[in-house]
Structure formats: structure tokens, C-alpha cells
Amino acid sequence: MAVAFRGGRGGVGSGQSTGLRSFFSYRIFISALFSFLFLATFSVVLNSSRHQPHQDHTLPSMGNAYMQRTFLALQSDPLKTRLDLIHKQATDHLTLVNAYAAYARKLKLDASKQLKLFEDLAINFSDLQSKPGLKSAVSDSGNALEEDSFRQLEKEVKDKVKTARMMIVESKESYDTQLKIQKLKDTIFAVQEQLTKAKKNGAVASLISAKSVPKSLHCLAMRLVGERISNPEKYKDAPPDPAAEDPTLYHYAIFSDNVIAVSVVVRSVVMNAEEPWKHVFHVVTDRMNLAAMKVWFKMRPLDRGAHVEIKSVEDFKFLNSSYAPVLRQLESAKLQKFYFENQAENATKDSHNLKFKNPKYLSMLNHLRFYLPEMYPKLNKILFLDDDVVVQKDVTGLWKINLDGKVNGAVETCFGSFHRYGQYLNFSHPLIKGSFNPNACAWAFGMNIFDLNAWRREKCTDQYHYWQNLNEDRTLWKLGTLPPGLITFYSKTKSLDKSWHVLGLGYNPGVSMDEIRNAGVIHYNGNMKPWLDIAMNQYKSLWTKYVDNEMEFVQMCNFGL
Numbered sequence: 210m211a212v213a214f215r216g217g218r219g220g221v222g223s224g225q226s227t228g229l230r231s232f233f234s235y236r237i238f239i240s241a242l243f244s245f246l247f248l249a250t251f252s253v254v255l256n257s258s259r260h261q262p263h264q265d266h267t268l269p270s271m272g273n274a275y276m277q278r279t280f281l282a283l284q285s286d287p288l289k290t291r292l293d294l295i296h297k298q299a300t301d302h303l304t305l306v307n308a309y310a311a312y313a314r315k316l317k318l319d320a321s322k323q324l325k326l327f328e329d330l331a332i333n334f335s336d337l338q339s340k341p342g343l344k345s346a347v348s349d350s351g352n353a354l355e356e357d358s359f360r361q362l363e364k365e366v367k368d369k370v371k372t373a374r375m376m377i378v379e380s381k382e383s384y385d386t387q388l389k390i391q392k393l394k395d396t397i398f399a400v401q402e403q404l405t406k407a408k409k410n411g412a413v414a415s416l417i418s419a420k421s422v423p424k425s426l427h428c429l430a431m432r433l434v435g436e437r438i439s440n441p442e443k444y445k446d447a448p449p450d451p452a453a454e455d456p457t458l459y460h461y462a463i464f465s466d467n468v469i470a471v472s473v474v475v476r477s478v479v480m481n482a483e484e485p486w487k488h489v490f491h492v493v494t495d496r497m498n499l500a501a502m503k504v505w506f507k508m509r510p511l512d513r514g515a516h517v518e519i520k521s522v523e524d525f526k527f528l529n530s531s532y533a534p535v536l537r538q539l540e541s542a543k544l545q546k547f548y549f550e551n552q553a554e555n556a557t558k559d560s561h562n563l564k565f566k567n568p569k570y571l572s573m574l575n576h577l578r579f580y581l582p583e584m585y586p587k588l589n590k591i592l593f594l595d596d597d598v599v600v601q602k603d604v605t606g607l608w609k610i611n612l613d614g615k616v617n618g619a620v621e622t623c624f625g626s627f628h629r630y631g632q633y634l635n636f637s638h639p640l641i642k643g644s645f646n647p648n649a650c651a652w653a654f655g656m657n658i659f660d661l662n663a664w665r666r667e668k669c670t671d672q673y674h675y676w677q678n679l680n681e682d683r684t685l686w687k688l689g690t691l692p693p694g695l696i697t698f699y700s701k702t703k704s705l706d707k708s709w710h711v712l713g714l715g716y717n718p719g720v721s722m723d724e725i726r727n728a729g730v731i732h733y734n735g736n737m738k739p740w741l742d743i744a745m746n747q748y749k750s751l752w753t754k755y756v757d758n759e760m761e762f763v764q765m766c767n768f769g770l
């Protein structure tokens with residue numbers, strides 16, 4: 210038990226002394242370690258400060274390196290930092306230039322000049338970096354730099370960098386796909402804007418050319434009037450011709466203020482007629498051109514016994530604003546305002562409706578076609594011709610066509626979805642929508658054979674008046690005579706063979722010459738009338754061959770035919 214007891218006591222004392230020794234030994238070890246680290250650090254600092262030039266390329270890569278760079282920065286040349294900066298800029302831009310040069314080679318661009326510039330610039334940068342002054346200054350940080358040499362070097366590098374940046378900015382348009390796509394879109398948009406503007410300007414110019422009176426036409430009218438004034442006895446009105454009311458003859462209605470155009474229409478009919486003495490022409494013009502028209506046909510009477518009757522609109526006394534709604538509308542201030550107020554200013558803004566600004570729509574001559582039965586009460590049939598047509602063959606066969614009780618014989622113009630009623634009338638209006646079929650085929654004015662007896666029976670003029678009154682505010686259709694014609698003769702029109710009437714010679718250069726040769730009547734509908742300088746040359750000779758060039762005033766007025 211004693212042994213056990215001593216062992217117990219001795220074990221306790223020995224444990225306590227061992228713990229104390231361990232504790233003091235640990236503290237001594239830690240103190241010594243910190244002292245050693247402090248001395249080592251201080252020694253390194255002193256050594257690095259004393260031997261700085263020899264340790265520049267052997268700096269440690271950990272925390273001590275940061276301290277070393279800090280001390281170096283405090284003792285370095287003030288120009289050294291700027292030199293490092295421009296050296297870095299030159300290196301970076303050399304990399305960019307080489308990258309763009311490589312990309313240009315890869316794409317095999319045709320811009321060889323641009324590629325050469327990049328390559329030359331890269332060589333310049335390389336030469337600049339290999340200069341002895343720059344190379345030694347960068348590699349030897351202990352030597353001081355000369356101010357003048359440095360400034361010259363800095364200027365040279367900055368100039369090269371500026372050139373490189375400019376070239377890279379310009380080249381981005383070639384290499385940046387998104388930028389190129391956007392630029393292409395902008396170009397397309399700009400071209401479309403220019404095209405739209407050019408079309409509007411072209412429409413205005415075409416309209417001005419079409420509606421202006423050419424100098425030659427004005428000259429001809431003045432010469433004819435002057436002839437009447439000089440020889441009043443020679444041009445007295447002749448007594449009425451009985452043939453004008455003979456229903457057994459072939460009658461034509463031509464309404465125009467253009468003397469030369471009317472003469473061509475009449476002459477073409479007479480020259481191609483088999484029995485010209487059976488043909489009667491009813492020419493109606495306005496008061497201003499009545500004298501000139503009468504003098505022309507007095508000086509150049511029709512050959513082979515054909516007849517001509519010349520009147521003015523004012524000779525038909527029933528045509529007044531109380532009877533004809535179109536006359537009342539033409540005289541209204543509202544319509545005058547539509548035509549004349551700010552017309553020049555709005556010409557390019559409303560190109561879609563520009564054609565309706567043509568002054569022919571203000572002339573009653575354009576609307577006389579709806580009063581044929583009242584104008585010629587003793588006739589049974591009449592062939593209506595526009596003044597811009599040429600008759601190429603005997604057309605008496607039109608009088609022999611059975612119209613099946615219809616009023617109007619005309620050539621239809623629809624094909625596919627084009628030239629249907631829906632293009633001429635406002636089918637958003639309930640009256641139009643409920644009365645007509647938008648897919649009904651349209652037909653052409655310009656050569657129409659009218660059965661005047663069927664017209665009277667169907668009371669077509671009353672129908673025309675009804676719809677014309679409803680359209681005073683132009684909500685059913687725009688101006689013109691074709692839309693009211695389509696309405697008035699809806700389901701009352703007989704379709705004729707297309708060879709009777711070939712259209713488009715005033716706007717369409719693609720009309721087939723075979724169609725023209727086989728046509729009974731060719732029509733210069735459109736702005737490029739054959740008596741204008743803007744006429745299409747391929748069709749002009751078909752009209753000019755019927756011009757009476759032997760007439761002295763035609764030669765004097767220089768028609769240039």
C-alpha cells in the first residue's frame with residue numbers, strides 16, 4: 210500500500226513540473242521564432258536597399274516582391290512610368306494590327322491596299338520597338354532618360370497609335386458583321402426613301418407634262434382663230450347637215466378641245482372606211498376652241514363624202530346645273546377648293562390621288578358621254594371615241610353586233626384580280642357594298658358602241674344622276690368618269706372581242722405589236738399622249754401617219770412629227 214501511495218504522490222508532482230516546463234518552453238520558442246522572423250525581414254529590407262540594381266531581375270514572386278516594387282517605384286526615374294505606358298500601348302496595338310491583318314488574309318479581302326497598310330503599320334511598330342534607345346531604356350531601368358529623346362520617341366509612338374486606331378475604326382465596318390448588316394439596312398431604307406420621293410416627283414412631272422398645253426397646240430389654235438378673224442366671210446356657219454340626224458348612217462361622238470387630236474381620229478376613220486360617205490362625226494368642244502375647230506374642218510374638209518358636225522357644250526341648252534348634278538358640283542366652291550387650294554404644296558404628299566387633280570375632270574366635255582340620248586334624240590346607235598385613239602380598220606362591224614338588249618358594248622380590261630369593281634369603287638360604303646359585286650369585271654371607256662334606244666328604256670341617265678348626287682362628297686368613288694360609268698352600266702354592258710380596242714399605248718411600253726396590228730382601235734390612254742414630247746417612240750408613228758402634214762398651220766407650228 211505504501212508503494213502504491215508513494216507512486217500516487219510522486220506521479221502528481223512529476224506531472225505538474227513537466228507541464229510548467231512545457232508551458233515556458235513553448236513561450237520561449239514562440240518569442241524566438243518572432244524575433245528570428247523580424248530580424249530576417251529587416252535583413253532582407255536592408256540588403257535589398259543596398260543592392261537594388263543587382264536584384265531587379267531576381268525579385269521574389271510573393272509578398273516580398275510587392276514590397277520590392279514599392280521601394281523601386283519611390284526611387285525610379287519620373288519618365289520611366291510614362292515610358293512603360295507607351296511601351297504597353299505600342300505592344301497592345303501591335304497585337305491588334307496583327308490580328309486584323311490576319312483576319313483580312315483569312316477572309317481573302319479584295320481590299321489589298323488596306324491589308325498592305327496594316328502590314329506596313331505592324332512593321333513600323335516593330336521597328337519602333339527595336340530602336341536602340343527604346344530597347345535599352347526598357348531593359349535598363351537604372352539609366353536616366355534624356356528628356357528630348359524621350360519626347361521625340363513619345364510623339365512618334367503616339368502618332369503611330371493614332372493612325373492604328375483610325376484604321377481599325379474604319380476597318381470595323383468590313384469585319385463587324387452586325388455593323389455591316391445595320392449599315393446595309395440603313396442604305397436600303399435610304400434608297401427606298403429616295404425611290405419613293407423620285408416616284409412622287411416623277412408623277413408630278415408627268416402630270417404637268419400631260420395637262421400642260423404644248424406650244425405647238427397653242428400655236429395651231431391661235432393660227433386657226435387668226436384665220437377666221439382675217440376672213441370672216443369665208444368661215445360663215447353652213448346650214449345644218451341632214452345627215453347629222455339620219456339613223457341609217459354610222460354616227461360617231463367625239464368630245465374634245467384638242468384640234469389636232471380630233472383631226473387624227475376623224476381622218477383615221479375616213480381613211481380606213483369602206484364607205485366613208487356613210488360616216489357622220491359629231492364633234493363637241495368648248496366655247497374657246499369652237500372657232501379653231503370649225504376653221505380646221507373648213508380648211509381641210511373630209512375626203513370621200515364623210516360628214517362632220519361641230520358644236521360647243523353651250524349649244525345643248527338642257528345641260529345646266531339644275532338638270533345635271535355634275536355641273537352643279539363642278540361649280541361648287543368645295544370642289545374648286547379641292548382642285549386649286551395648296552395644289553403645288555400638296556402635290557408630292559398625295560401622289561395616289563394626284564391623277565385626279567387633272568383639270569380634264571373639271572371640264573363638262575368629260576361628262577357629256579352620259580347624255581348621248583338627249584344630245585342625239587333621233588339616233589339609235591352611236592360609237593363613242595376618245596380623242597386619243599386611232600382607228601386602224603373599218604369599224605362598221607360594231608353596229609352589226611347583237612348587244613343582247615344591253616346598253617353598252619365595250620372591251621373588258623380585267624385579268625386576275627386587276628381592274629375589278631373593287632379597285633374603282635369604295636366598297637367600305639354600305640350603299641356600294643349592297644349594290645355591286647367587287648369582283649365584277651371592269652371595262653374601258655374610249656371606244657364604246659351605245660344602243661341609245663336601250664339606254665332610254667333602262668333610264669341610264671337617271672341612274673347616273675342618282676349616284677352622282679350621292680357622291681357629292683366623293684365618298685363613293687374618286688373623281689373621273691369610269692367609276693360612274695361602271696355604276697350606270699352595271700349589268701348593262703356587253704363584252705366585245707379584245708381585238709376591237711387595244712389599250713395602254715400611253716403608259717405601257719410592253720403592248721404586243723401583234724395585238725396592235727390586229728386591233729380595230731388603238732388607245733393612247735395614259736399621260737404619254739402621242740402629240741406630246743413624252744410620247745413613247747415605238748407607238749408614236751402609228752398616230753403621226755394620220756396627221757395632215759399638208760395643212761400649212763401644222764408646218765408653221767413645228768409639231769416635230
